[in-house]
Amino acid sequence: MLIDRQTTLRIPGMKGGAFRIAVILLGGFFSVAFIALTLWTSVTAQRDEMVRLAHSYSQAVMSFRAFYAETVVGRVGGLVEITHDYHENPHALPIPATMTLELVDYMNTRDTSLTIAQISDHPFPWRADRILSEGQSRALDGLLRSGEDMLTWSTSEEDGRVLHHAMAIRMDATCVGCHNSHPDSPRRDWQVGDLRAIQVVSVPFRSAGLMENNPLRITAGFVLLSFVGALLALFTMDSRVRRFLRLARESAIERSEAATALEEQARDTRAILDNVLDGIITIDQRGIVASFSASAQRIFGYPEDEVIGRNVSMLMPQPYRREHDGYLARYMATGVARVIGIGREVTGRRKDGTHFPLELSISETTHDGQPLFIGIVRDITERKRVEQLKNEFVSKVSHELRTPLTSIAGSLGLLAGGAVGQLPDAARPLVDIARTNSNRLTRLIDDLLDMEKMAAGKLAFDLRTEPLMPLLHQALEANQTYAEQLGVRFALRECGEDVAVRVDRWRLMQVLSNLLSNAAKYAPRDSVVEVSACVHKQTVRVAVKDSGPGIPEAFHDGVFQRFSQADSSDSRQKGGTGLGLAITKELVEQMGGRVGFESTPGAGATFYFDLPVVPSSSVPGDTSSSPDTTHGSTDTP
């Protein structure tokens, strides 16, 4: 039933009601057919049984007649008269035909369940008045014509259907002589095999018998029960089965929808990745390329299939190409990364062999338990070109600015220096103002150039190991004049012995000048700016302390940013460029140190920088000629 249902369910558009009716009709048809077949089988079997019974009965009578004719009549034929009216003569025996007829009558009276009759188309005269039924005469004709020995048919009588079984009685050798010589014989040319008569046994069908057949009853009952049971099952399970099938169908639809959604998402992701300007390359722990995005293909000029499965070092020029495997292996072994998680500018190699600047950032993830490296590459050829243009522009502008500035500053210097004679007293302050401002302009241009170079990472450092104190003295000296103009005095407070630091002398002077001039600018007239260099563990802190107004709390975060001054009017009042502290921070950090400040508004500010101390054992005797030059490096011993 279930299978039927499912099969039927696949028929599109078939509703539940129609389906149910179809199932009932189909089940009913099969049940009826089954019962009918069973009945037919049963009826056929009963009929066969009756034919066999009639045949045996008939055979028995025939056997007895043959026995009588051969054994009795044959032996006593000469001694006793054999006649059909043996009742009249006490010393006579009946002829076989008479004996048979009377035996049949006798048997009919003994067993009423069946009757037997002998019929001939050549009856003896004394039996000429016999009456033949329609069936009997048709059977007689049939057997005469066909030459067969048996015929079975059935008729409907008043008390039910009756089976008739006819058997041919044929002449044999013992009979032919008598029949051809007997005075009453209706025929005298009998031959062996001629049909003398037929013997018909009639058995009534037992109408009630069929239903009394137990196996049949059980079979029919079983079929009916199955049908009813199946119908019940159908109706009770119907809703559940339907729900189950509906759920199955819905979940199949959901699955296919989910699969479609996943496919769409994968397509979207792919489209996004392909349209990102940066190339995305993934490699495994051996450096074998696992994926190569459309942008990466465009950047390197390689189609995907020429890169996937090969070592990523093919995208690098020598010597990086040679070193990459070792680098990767070292990273896998030690976990020390040079690029991973950091990102840097490297050189790439296109398919056509040209090299180009490349910004590379790598992140690490795992895929199926194996490390997977995701590299994001960006062709920075254009950016580099623009950077270079900008640098050239800044350099050009600064030169163009410096040429007139050189004339102005030079002229003012000569005037103020008295090279062309004494200035009138009224003119002197004006020349001084012009000179101060031209100096300020010069510093601004210097700072701008420095800032520019630092932003481009191109500031060169000449790092040497030097004693700190002489540098401090030199810086104080260089800024003394400026401080005196502002009525401020520098005081160096020594604490402990001198130490050596690894710095670029020129840059350190720049740092100290920035801090000292700043302090002098903001310190009140007639005050002292205290400078100290104290060692704490492995670092030395150089601090410049003023007793000026301090730095407002709100401004603390922006102190070391470019063009930031607490009060924008300060810039004009105090003559700063707004770049000094930003440059200071950058310079100190480039030399491996760090800057900071402490300030209480209204109670002055202390700006300081910490530098790593070079252990005395590694300080060479002649420090000034230490040939240790490193450009753009931040490494410290």
Place this chain on the structure above:
Amino acid sequence: MSTLQRILYVEDDPDIQAIARLALENVAGFTVHVCSSGEAAVREAAAFAPDLVLLDVMMPGMDGPSTLAALRTQPLLATTPVVFMTAKVQPSEVSHFRSLGALDVIAKPFDPMSLGTQMRAIWDTRPR
């Protein structure tokens, strides 16, 4: 020759020329011959026979380094000390100029009152 007296000064900007001439002649007391281009310097150098050449770096036509190279081909100027004067004074640039054969580099803008002193100090560092 142990004292610095004759300076060949090459500078294209006339204003700076005037100031430098004042600073070197009037303030410091040197004998100065000024050329307005590298080409002029190459032509006139031998005749002037300077003790030292002060050379601007950025000039139209022959710039400082090419003027230096041209002067070095003249026997009289093969070993004459040369000082560059330029706005570009990054340490790396200074070492670049030194590698070209300059004795030192003076930054622009310069202090005219101390320019002479600076020149004498540089003169004293020349290889002898």
